[in-house]
Amino acid sequence: MKRKCLAVGIILLFVGTCIIPTIAQNAEKLVSASKGTWLYVGGSGPGNYTRIQDAINSSTNGDTIFVYNDSSPYNENLIIEKQISLIGEDKETTDIIGIGAEDIILVNANNVLITGFSVSATVWDKVGIDVKSNGCTIENNIINSCSIGIALQPGDTTKIKNNIIGGNQKGIFIFKTKNAIISNNNIRATICIQMSYTGFGNVIMRNNLTNSLVGIQLWGAKYSIIKENNFIENIADVGDNYYSFSVAWKNNYWGGNSKPELIWGAFVIPFPTITEIPYVRIDWHPAQEPYDIH
16 A cells, blocks of 8 residues: 555646646746746736736836736726836727827837737727837737728838728728738728738738728738738729739738729829829739638
């Protein structure tokens, strides 16, 4: 009997020595990924902040701020000027509601991550998340009731992905930006995506652009790729399309059209009288079924 107990004890000790280091390693990977300190907003922990902006002000480059949903909604406007990760506990229940007429979240630092929030405005003429820096990631958020859901002006090499953007005048506004990736977003707005005077290398792919006045609007977009998006039940899938001849259209879903899709645009000559010179781009192989985009 003693030998059996000893054997069982040895086995349990062995299992414990295997499991505990594995849990510790996973925790270390999670914390080390932020390359800094974790700060907490809401919740019941000692020293937790009550306002998100206070935690941002106390942070340094590389820190992560985790926001609990039990103290939601957070009625404040945020200014981020440090390279941090801002993480909400649950995008459905971690609410940031802007106050006043300023942008709800203004990002002035490079390499910022914002994920896990529901962002909305009490005043219509506001930007939900306004990125004026490079290399940021805006993912897995819900943004509604704003003039513009997400703006890049400019936001080179920024990724906007897996967001739900609805009830805004413009879903995503891209201005003087290059090498941005806009992917896997569900957008419903007056204008889902607007690109103005954008630089090279932007990619718009795998987005749902649905039930809107305009799916996408282009003015001076250069050498970008628009591919594998769902254009569904918009009054105009492509709205104003000026000076954007170099944009490539590939394999988008246009309602099941089996023929190549013609995308008309124009150059405008302002003198001696305003004259539009039309051009056409072609999506040669439209998708026959909508893409499964969540």
